[in-house]
Amino acid sequence: AQSVTQLGSHVSVSEGALVLLRCNYSSSVPPYLFWYVQYPNQGLQLLLKYTSAATLVKGINGFEAEFKKSETSFHLTKPSAHMSDAAEYFCAVSEGANAGKSTFGDGTTLTVKP
Amino acid sequence: KAGVTQTPRYLIKTRGQQVTLSCSPISGHRSVSWYQQTPGQGLQFLFEYFSETQRNKGNFPGRFSGRQFSNSRSEMNVSTLELGDSALYLCASSLEGTGVNTIYFGEGSWLTVV
Numbered sequence: 279a280q281s282v283t284q285l286g287s288h289v290s291v292s293e294g295a296l297v298l299l300r301c302n303y304s305s306s307v308p309p310y311l312f313w314y315v316q317y318p319n320q321g322l323q324l325l326l327k328y329t330s331a332a333t334l335v336k337g338i339n340g341f342e343a344e345f346k347k348s349e350t351s352f353h354l355t356k357p358s359a360h361m362s363d364a365a366e367y368f369c370a371v372s373e374g375a376n377a378g379k380s381t382f383g384d385g386t387t388l389t390v391k392p
Numbered sequence: 393k394a395g396v397t398q399t400p401r402y403l404i405k406t407r408g409q410q411v412t413l414s415c416s417p418i419s420g421h422r423s424v425s426w427y428q429q430t431p432g433q434g435l436q437f438l439f440e441y442f443s444e445t446q447r448n449k450g451n452f453p454g455r456f457s458g459r460q461f462s463n464s465r466s467e468m469n470v471s472t473l474e475l476g477d478s479a480l481y482l483c484a485s486s487l488e489g490t491g492v493n494t495i496y497f498g499e500g501s502w503l504t505v506v
Contacts, residue, residue: 310492321396321482321497322435329492368435375492378425378484379448382435 280305280371284383292391297341297356299386301369304350311352312370312377313343316385322368327377328352339363364390394419396485396498404504410471413501417464417485423447424466425495426458429480438481441466442488470503478505 285300303309310329314322326337333345343354352369366387370380397416405411417424425448426438437450441460458468464485470477480502484495 314497319499321484321499323497324494327492327494370435372492376423376440376448377493377495378423378440378442378486379437379450380495381437382427384434 280309280373280381282369282371282381282383284367284369284386286386287384288387288389290389290391291359293361294358297354297359297363297388299354299367299369299388301343301352301354301383302350303352303369303371305371307374310372310375310377311343311345312372312380313337313341313352313354314368314370314382315339316366316368318365325354325367329375359388359390361390361392364388396483396496398481398483398498398501400501401499402502402504404506405473406506407473407475409473410469411473411503412467412469413481413483413503415466415468415483415485415498417466417483418487418496421485421487421496422464423486423488423493423495424460424464425484425486426466426468427482427484428452429482429500430478435482438468473505475505477503479503 281304313325369383372380425440440448460466480500486493486495
């Protein structure tokens with residue numbers, strides 16, 4: 279069975295500050311990991327995905343995540359927060375290469391203060 | 393290219409009724425997944441269809457069912473609605489291929505059961 283834990287249901291940063299959203303996973307097989315963003319009243323949009331090709335994954339909107347097997351982590355970062363980054367972020371792990379059946383974390387709401 | 397389209401966007405039903413939600417995937421996508429999103433349970437996988445066959449199923453009661461048509465459009469049905477079925481129902485489609493597929497979400501159908 280696979281699971282994902284997102285540490286911190288709410289994160290608040292100032293505009294221009296570093297964004298760090300934490301995700302730890304549990305998987306009995308090499309995992310495929312994803313970060314999604316959800317804006318109010320919208321569906322989820324893929325930010326980036328880890329597929330074992332490289333441990334540092336760059337995504338859209340300046341986000342990146344680093345896969346650390348020893349720590350079973352896949353934290354999401356962005357060097358400088360923008361007001362438009364305020365949203366809910368979800369980490370997910372899939373069973374094999376099929377992302378259609380994914381297990382999601384509980385989500386982290388990011389607030390960006392001016 | 394049109395995205396994943398879900399209809400209706402909002403609906404209100406009474407306990408005991410049934411509801412059918414529709415999902416039109418991105419053109420060419422043959423895999424469709426459904427998720428339920430609630431504040432208490434987060435995002436939970438319902439089922440996945442590929443080429444008109446249910447490929448995976450989540451841990452939901454038999455009141456939740458789905459199907460996929462030859463044009464890849466999918467419907468999900470919930471019978472004997474309960475108050476706890478109030479949720480955002482998200483559909484996602486993907487293009488099967490080599491490597492890890494990317495899933496694209498629709499904006500969801502908001503179901504309120506009263």
